[in-house]
Amino acid sequence: MIKLSKKVEYAIMALQYISENSSKTNTAKEIAEKLSLPYDFLSKLLQTLMKKGLLVSQLGVKGGYMLVKQINEITVEDLMNALDERSRIVECADNDGSCCSRTEICDIRSPIMNLQEQINNIFKNTTIANLKNNI
Amino acid sequence: MIKLSKKVEYAIMALQYISENSSKTNTAKEIAEKLSLPYDFLSKLLQTLMKKGLLVSQLGVKGGYMLVKQINEITVEDLMNALDERSRIVECADNDGSCCSRTEICDIRSPIMNLQEQINNIFKNTTIANLKNNI
């Protein structure tokens, strides 16, 4: 329930991989194989990141993906926004609060929103580069 | 994906309600009606909280639930532990890391665990009493 989706998890790994091999284009196939990730799923996900402007792609043979920004300029929040559309701890967190039948009696909305912000801050302040082991 | 479950959400409301009516036992029925929550679901949830020691129950007519601790002594983390069993942002967060086939090549476990702890801290430092509107 407080959990990173596989999309985000795979995307973190993929971006790190691409970053380590930034001198060339990286194919979905190669990334999937090297990281043992499901190809089709990863492939979709990379396309999404491309559409959202985090990656550029090259079509055809010799095609693949490359980074647009450095991974220390991409935050986990960026990824979640690009991939997940919603990272709201309660449904009413992304609207005016009139989403549920309990609006009138809801006693917790505003403090929950505060909690939301604290969590957002964590993801906003963590870059993909931060998420590497320093072995 | 980064979302409080309905269990936790309802539990927060229910505990606050019980706290406001702490002079008497509160039935699941009453709480469900007053807060517009689904009875059966809430009922189960209260039983769980009882088993986990956050509430005491009284059987039979005139039965119901009462708080064991004040709501400023119960954290969101307590609730999540009691209700959800898992609040790990990745699967391997609650074991030795040997859960997936990528263990050998996993380059992100330790920093992800750090992220985990930051999130845990938020829930650890937020009590049910904190989550009330100051209207």
Place this chain on the structure above:
DNA sequence: CTAAATTCGGATAAAAATAATCGTATTTTT
């Protein structure tokens, strides 16, 4: 003693979200 109001417990079902797969089209290089 009986009826009613309640918690308790197990089982199951329904719905939603997440993850994965498939098929085909398009682009580019050789």
Place this chain on the structure above:
DNA sequence: AAAAATACGATTATTTTTATCCGAATTTAG
């Protein structure tokens, strides 16, 4: 022209979350 890629849409499968149902046990009140 063939091969190696990405692009895109549709669909399926799996898992998790949410909700419901039923019958049993307990306690109070009449």
